[in-house]
Amino acid sequence: MSRKTRIDLSDMSRRDGEPIGHVDLQDLMPLPAPLDDPARERPWTPLNPQARARYECILDDTCAVSVPKPATKEEETELVRQFLSGLDKLFTRENNWTFLQPLLLSMEHCARCQTCADACHIYEASGRNEIYRPTYRSEIMRRLYFKCVKHGGMISAWQHGDVDVNWPMVARLIELAYRCNLCRRCAQTCPIGVDNGLIAHELRKLFSQEMGIAAKEIHDTGSMLQLKVGSSTGMSAEVVKDNIQFIDEETSERTGITVETPWDVEGAEVLLIHNAGEILAWPENPGAFALILNAAGISWTLSSELAGYDSINYGLWYDDAQFARVAIKHAEAAKKLKVGKIVLGECGHAHKALSVIADRVLTGELNIPRESSMTLLRDIVASGRLKLDPSRNDFPVTLHDPCNMVRLMGVVEPQREIIRAICPKFREMEPHGVDNYCCGGGSGFAIMSGHNFPDWRFHVSGRKKLEQVLNAFGDCLDPSIPKYLCAPCSNCKGQFRDMLAYYDLWEKNRILYGGLVELIVNAMSEVKPGFIEWEWH
Amino acid sequence: MTTLLYAMLCLSAVVCVAATVVRAVGYARAPMHLRWELYPVPHEASDRAAHGGSYFEDSNWWTKPPHFNLRGELTAMFTEMLFLKALREFNLRLWWRSFPFHVGLYLLITTVALLLGTAVATVFVPAWMTGWLGRVVYQVCRATGVGGLVLAMVGAAGLVHRRLTDSDLRMYSTPGDIFNLVAFLVALGVVAAGYAFRPAGSPGALGIVIGLLTWDTTIRVPGLLAAGLLLSALLAAYVPFTHMSHFVGKYFTYHAVRWDDRVNRRGGTIERTLAEYLTYRPTWSAPHVTADGSRSWADIATTNPTKGTKR
Ligand code: SF4
Ligand code: SF4
Numbered sequence: 001m002s003r004k005t006r007i008d009l010s011d012m013s014r015r016d017g018e019p020i021g022h023v024d025l026q027d028l029m030p031l032p033a034p035l036d037d038p039a040r041e042r043p044w045t046p047l048n049p050q051a052r053a054r055y056e057c058i059l060d061d062t063c064a065v066s067v068p069k070p071a072t073k074e075e076e077t078e079l080v081r082q083f084l085s086g087l088d089k090l091f092t093r094e095n096n097w098t099f100l101q102p103l104l105l106s107m108e109h110c111a112r113c114q115t116c117a118d119a120c121h122i123y124e125a126s127g128r129n130e131i132y133r134p135t136y137r138s139e140i141m142r143r144l145y146f147k148c149v150k151h152g153g154m155i156s157a158w159q160h161g162d163v164d165v166n167w168p169m170v171a172r173l174i175e176l177a178y179r180c181n182l183c184r185r186c187a188q189t190c191p192i193g194v195d196n197g198l199i200a201h202e203l204r205k206l207f208s209q210e211m212g213i214a215a216k217e218i219h220d221t222g223s224m225l226q227l228k229v230g231s232s233t234g235m236s237a238e239v240v241k242d243n244i245q246f247i248d249e250e251t252s253e254r255t256g257i258t259v260e261t262p263w264d265v266e267g268a269e270v271l272l273i274h275n276a277g278e279i280l281a282w283p284e285n286p287g288a289f290a291l292i293l294n295a296a297g298i299s300w301t302l303s304s305e306l307a308g309y310d311s312i313n314y315g316l317w318y319d320d321a322q323f324a325r326v327a328i329k330h331a332e333a334a335k336k337l338k339v340g341k342i343v344l345g346e347c348g349h350a351h352k353a354l355s356v357i358a359d360r361v362l363t364g365e366l367n368i369p370r371e372s373s374m375t376l377l378r379d380i381v382a383s384g385r386l387k388l389d390p391s392r393n394d395f396p397v398t399l400h401d402p403c404n405m406v407r408l409m410g411v412v413e414p415q416r417e418i419i420r421a422i423c424p425k426f427r428e429m430e431p432h433g434v435d436n437y438c439c440g441g442g443s444g445f446a447i448m449s450g451h452n453f454p455d456w457r458f459h460v461s462g463r464k465k466l467e468q469v470l471n472a473f474g475d476c477l478d479p480s481i482p483k484y485l486c487a488p489c490s491n492c493k494g495q496f497r498d499m500l501a502y503y504d505l506w507e508k509n510r511i512l513y514g515g516l517v518e519l520i521v522n523a524m525s526e527v528k529p530g531f532i533e534w535e536w537h
Numbered sequence: 538m539t540t541l542l543y544a545m546l547c548l549s550a551v552v553c554v555a556a557t558v559v560r561a562v563g564y565a566r567a568p569m570h571l572r573w574e575l576y577p578v579p580h581e582a583s584d585r586a587a588h589g590g591s592y593f594e595d596s597n598w599w600t601k602p603p604h605f606n607l608r609g610e611l612t613a614m615f616t617e618m619l620f621l622k623a624l625r626e627f628n629l630r631l632w633w634r635s636f637p638f639h640v641g642l643y644l645l646i647t648t649v650a651l652l653l654g655t656a657v658a659t660v661f662v663p664a665w666m667t668g669w670l671g672r673v674v675y676q677v678c679r680a681t682g683v684g685g686l687v688l689a690m691v692g693a694a695g696l697v698h699r700r701l702t703d704s705d706l707r708m709y710s711t712p713g714d715i716f717n718l719v720a721f722l723v724a725l726g727v728v729a730a731g732y733a734f735r736p737a738g739s740p741g742a743l744g745i746v747i748g749l750l751t752w753d754t755t756i757r758v759p760g761l762l763a764a765g766l767l768l769s770a771l772l773a774a775y776v777p778f779t780h781m782s783h784f785v786g787k788y789f790t791y792h793a794v795r796w797d798d799r800v801n802r803r804g805g806t807i808e809r810t811l812a813e814y815l816t817y818r819p820t821w822s823a824p825h826v827t828a829d830g831s832r833s834w835a836d837i838a839t840t841n842p843t844k845g846t847k848r
Binding site for chain 1: 569576595704780793802817
């Protein structure tokens with residue numbers, strides 16, 4: 001039986017040490033075939049009791065950040081003090097010039113109309129669970145702002161609402177900041193222009209920049225590791241070069257065309273930066289890039305500078321200092337090689353981080369032009385420099401729109417122009433383009449797998465996208481028809497890999513996921529047929 | 538009594554304008570933020586704006602001349618302002634209540650502006666207002682005034698009803714939210730009643746405005762109408778202090794955030810502004826930030842926290 005009960009804003013401050021939210025499988029948004037069959041519903045692993053005993057897992061059925069429980073009352077008080085101090089800093093020019101204006105606007109103008117709620121895939125997929133409503137988190141933050149930053153008294157509380165400030169509330173807010181994909185679909189529908197995604201982003205910043213609290217996958221083994229060794233994958237420059245050499249050999253063998261990746265070529269027109277995850281998890285992607293760029297006669301290079309070979313910038317999701325540091329490293333690598341431009345490989349958040357957000361970080365000689373690989377590839381395909389045979393891609397293909405590349409950067413059509421040219425059985429998901437839904441792995445979730453967080457990722461945050469994928473392939477679910485879900489984003493691919501496996505959609509329905517360049521190489525006439533191997537990886 | 542009414546009307550207008558200006562100036566003076574636009578951006582070239590695309594869809598986009606589709610931006614702005622397009626698209630049930638409320642307020646603002654204009658003309662060029670022009674303006678004022686009152690009250694009643702009956706809205710509505718809508722209902726209701734039931738021979742709306750303009754304290758404003766005007770004036774002064782001032786906020790959320798896709802060009806104004814911000818000295822406490830109040834953003838951004846700090 002569903003234990004769904006109405007949750008109130010005041011529950012955030014409950015001191016009973018129990019989670020305030022719970023999602024039962026039967027509360028979840030129903031999925032279309034073949035996942036309408038209850039036999040294919042995956043059970044949800046309960047959070048283990050040790051985790052509950054050790055960490056502040058008092059928000060819902062999972063735990064993303066794993067904040068240790070404070071040992072003493074004094075420690076609790078100190079943590080609340082730090083939180084309030086960080087809250088103050090979020091609203092000062094010196095500490096937060098980076099986002100002060102949009103944050104103030106979002107704090108002061110919400111009409112509480114709830115228009116945004118229906119736009120949020122997490123809220124909808126959870127069966128409209130109150131704690132996942134975009135405004136639940138924002139409303140707590142707004143009340144904190146008026147009470148603790150503006151020091152509003154009783155009249156303010158009457159006008160804006162009140163909130164009990166205590167450690168359980170702060171602990172839940174930490175977790176709640178990590179129940180949002182930062183996809184900003186809600187902001188797109190807000191009549192006032194209030195941005196609940198931004199509020200979650202700013203909360204994450206407060207926790208990281210003031211309290212040193214962040215999901216370890218995006219901080220310790222994310223941006224910190226990248227700044228230390230050059231890549232959040234842990235690959236040093238030597239290792240990455242070895243791996244790329246191996247990929248070149250593999251690609252040459254598979255395609256019958258000799259592929260060699262140029263390294264550190266001074267004066268090259270293009271510095272290509274991949275999400276280094278591709279090199280380890282999907283080597284056919286950098287291999288395909290190298291083959292295409294060589295075949296098209298592009299002057300290009302990879303860089304072996306620190307972070308110059310890994311475009312990820314996890315700071316985008318939680319920390320302005322870490323964000324700026326990595327963006328600067330990327331630009332420094334390009335500056336050192338005196339390249340004409342940086343081209344970003346298939347990674348959505350890297351696109352937005354370096355092209356859009358870092359545009360107001362990189363100044364002077366570091367302000368080097370940045371471009372999407374989607375446009376470069378579109379130009380190559382449109383130019384006729386590659387001989388392409390669309391009949392080689394004669395299988396159903398659908399396209400996922402990475403939020404960071406599409407809704408948040410406006411790169412919508414180039415990838416479609418390519419797919420329309422080389423995939424005769426292309427079909428759109430609905431809705432698509434700037435109205436797309438997040439894959440459910442955005443804002444770091446795709447790499448976060450502590451405790452039972454993956455269960456939440458696949459049942460809740462990824463569910464709406466899963467529905468879209470199944471609908472797009474609704475006419476060809478039969479396993480005799482191989483189907484290709486194209487996701488030109490490393491992070492989204494990570495989410496798809498794990499989610500399709502979770503629901504057995506490769507084994508039972510032959511839905512494969514992959515990037516865009518793989519489709520291009522698969523269609524190249526000079527290449528040995530069968531670049532896409534239709535194997536699960 | 539009339540003097541007090543005039544004084545309150547003037548004072549409220551001053552407070553309303555001053556508070557709105559202070560709020561707007563506050564936002565305008567906030568530092569330029571990192572880019573955070575959201576597509577579609579309507580001032581993009583129309584073929585791109587149609588699918589929500591940006592100049593990033595062009596290769597070597599920085600070599601192309603900047604493009605600003607003013608028509609696209611104005612169209613988006615006016616459809617949003619006049620028809621509440623986003624609400625209509627994403628929350629039709631609320632739009633049926635919110636739209637009449639907003640149109641009602643627009644009509645009432647138009648009425649006040651028309652009355653002021655007519656009053657000025659009547660005082661300074663009375664000949665203009667004695668003929669057909671005066672009659673037309675009178676009819677227009679009546680239509681906008683009555684229409685505005687009816688629509689705003691119907692809308693406000695609809696909004697209160699929805700806030701109280703829809704469980705989602707109720708949970709997020711504060712007492713202040715309900716009070717604000719009820720205040721509109723009451724203030725406009727009293728104005729409507731005062732106007733409809735004013736005794737024969739008492740001054741109408743234009744008479745009161747002319748009286749105010751000439752500070753003619755001999756005018757006897759009927760009690761109920763005076764009360765309605767007073768309540769409305771107080772409400773106008775109160776609005777800029779609440780989230781109902783979203784008419785200010787919305788300008789910035791759209792123009793300064795959602796649609797702000799300005800490019801930082803080398804040697805340009807954005808770069809100069811950033812140079813100032815990079816000298817700011819943050820005080821964030823987490824050790825990895827390496828801020829201690831004496832180090833600037835420029836120092837922090839060029840520090841690698843894993844390699845020892847450059848202090
Ligand atoms: S964020 Fe926007 S859409 Fe959501 S409740 Fe507030 S005003 Fe309404
Ligand atoms: S940003 Fe996306 S995930 Fe977060 S609340 Fe808005 S719609 Fe939901």
